[in-house]
Amino acid sequence: MIKVFRLPDLGEGLTESEIVAWRVSPGDTVELNQLIADVETAKAVVELPSPFAGVVTQLHQQPGTVVHVGEPIVSFEVAGAEVAATAVAGPAVAPAPAEPAEEREAVLVGYGAAPERSGRPHRRARTGAPDAVAPATVAPVVAPATVAPATVAPEAEAEPAASRPRSTPPVRALARVLGVDLSQLTGTGPTGLITREDVRAQLARPAAEELAEPVVDATTLAPGPGRREETRSPIRSVRKHTAAAMVRSAFTAPHVTEFLTIDVTPTMELIESLRTNRAFQGVRIGILAVVAKALCLAVARNPDVNTRWDETAGEIVQFHYVNLGIAAATPRGLLVPNIPDADRLGLAELAAALAGLTEAARAGSTSAASLRGGTISITNVGVFGIDAGTPILNPGEAAILAVGGIRRLPWEHRGEIALRQVMTLSLSFDHRLVDGEQGARFLVDIGAILADPAMVLTMV
Template identity: 50%
Template sequence: MTTMTEASVREFKMPDVGEGLTEAEILKWYVQPGDTVTDGQVVCEVETAKAAVELPIPYDGVVRALHFPEGTTVDVGMSIIAVDVSGGAGDAPVAAPVADVPAQAAVQTPAQAPAAPEKQPEAAQAEAPRAEAAKPVGSGRQPVLVGYGVAASSTKRRPRKGPEIAVSRVPDTIQAELNGHGGAPVVRERPLAKPPVRKLAKDLGVDLATVVPSGPDGIITREDVHAAVTPAAPATQAAPVAEPEQQVTQAPVTTIAAVPVPSYDTARETRVPVKGVRKATAAAMVGSAFTAPHVTEFVTIDVTRTLKLVEELKQDKDMQGLRVNPLLLIARALLVAVKRNPEINASWDEAAQEIVVKHYVNLGIAAATPRGLLVPNIKDAHAKTLPQLAESLGELVSTAREGRTSPAAMQGGTVTITNVGVFGVDTGTPILNPGESAILAIGAIKLQPWVHKGKVKPRQVTTLALSFDHRLVDGELGSKVLADVAAILEQPKKLITWG
């Protein structure tokens, strides 16, 4: 047996995957001690304050130790996995598997974490024959950008003494052939599910191996996980991301994804750890509320003509294949108002004591996701045509629903639209997204009695609320912007005359 030297072990440290983030929570390990890994193979999924991402290992070798169990929050720069790159697949792991590590003992200080060497040697060219026997059949995982998924798995395990060999994925036909031979090994297939679905299953205590998939290519969906929950452990679904046919959704600050429904017969209270996106959101909102002096103004308007225009645009050949809804015209109205009042599109530089006016609009759209409230933005929204804006809004909502919103998509916003109307709420006083000077809230659109052409008639009515930073936006400027948005939504032909 070859002896593993200290120089042959590479320590992979928690990277900064979110532009200055300081920590991340390990959601799921895809490998265990003894597994063979290759350069670019995803070994774990982590959640930062902004998104859930998958981490690929940067070298070939055999996993020797996982330093933290699932559910542990780890500081950026701390070693999370040790890999032997010497090619000695037969060596025993140098550390106990994660399952044997107590949660209290999992925390290390940066000084205790092994330092990664400056250079990573090439992986050994030859592998032991019994490690080669466990190689997956007909599959391979390709290196990808962090957070954007991967191709088929290529996790390899050393042969075990028992009758089973665990392999991540094999074609169904090969699996059936192996299972049909009495003495042949049984090949297991890791259930297919996206990271947000895996986290939901973990939160609800559902074993994905027992869930019957209904998605394309055998992928497990959120609905499949909820269907697998027994009546004894009901759960509240996370606030949904806004459907494109509706307006955009904003999650209330109190929304908590996948929190069990309290049973008043068995428990007096439930404690939910504040971490990840929720922790970052709480800190950002407190910082915004106590840093920027907020002012909120309201206006109630008749949007009947806007809703009629939405229906007409749905039939327009230039909008075919795009999702047209009230949000599209509300977004366009705000962009036109910003163009007419460019000083609203600014930020406050505390260090320089300057107002920074932006000559571009990155339009933020607040959305509720399984990980909490996110505010991705449409880059250079001011330069997009109406069809291009519709396409960008559709992609933003779809990406958020699938849990694929990247940290970059939430950077650099200038103004934001949020919505309480989707919950049937008439209005609200939204808190500014940090670094921005204005946020527009949309209330519920309801059929109400309204004076129209001198007569009381039923009309589609809603209330708009605009919050702004009073350090750089005075009452006159804020009122002009809100009045312009209201005028466009009442008379949408102004999109042409003003746009």
């Protein structure tokens, strides 16, 4: 009996994933929950387990292919019982005519093997994602890539030209604030509904369209007289998710950035002395670890920077712990994994956690769990030779600290001019949550520790 495994819903409202690599080939025998593929979501690379035990008969997708949730990716030859409703769905396994909506739910497969169920499948609760399609609106089962053109266009043509574009009141309010004409948009939501993402995406189009030449497939664009070569790459996975998150953050939270330049020579001397300290043998202490520890201490004195604005609940959420996000540049784009309960770690533990977290991010093995739940972040722009910047907040956080490069500069020291190691800190914060004075006190506390590590004794 042939069973088709369709790309599962990996959660978080993600609708597509890219096949990175297959771990099996046609003809291979696999066991239940054996890892069969690596897929990259907008969050991280995920290992995909097999929901069946049997023989691989066909790989429907090649590595590098972006697959939508519900599309077939691999087929198995399985002996025994009937196909579980949660494992197979499609035109070849049609439900009773009276229950077309339930077949759509069957396309969304859970992680790993699921026990077989009898009777009507349990309908999954609708998520808050604006582009989520309710099961009742799609029948029969069709691959997501083919739904939008087929279902939206006829409805759009049937509507009178003077009718108001289909959207919700919050989306119309957002469009008015951003100056976007809804009549110029084509909705990507259920049955053509215009979503927040459609409105925000429109902001970047006018300038690009004015400057752009007619779109030409990169494979057919041959350089000629007066024409320069160009390469076009699809926007996928992590970079696509990061771009959407940064746009959402920039247009949602009112950003303010404050700067502080300090003499960190005492901190650099401390780091040098720790290299010969037995308590820190085998642990590499760098400036980022010391800054991270200073930030955690400063948060305890300035808790307003460790908060979140909950628009839905109409509340300010105060975190009594620090899940410290560390922005990491990776070949797949920017990731911000976090260290849980960083405020409870000593300097050596924090340095070890930073090293492991950064290594995992660059290797592409960051877990999806480590990318969620951050409360405040650090971005180390100094490693790229940058002195300062205005970092954009990680969505859902009130502050982010940019650590600049360390320079040997003439600096006032004990009443004289001397060459000192100087660094600039840049703090961006959400002005809805943090006032200028609160941000300044937080930044000054961090600077005081880095300028004179002994100041910690006055803060704890």
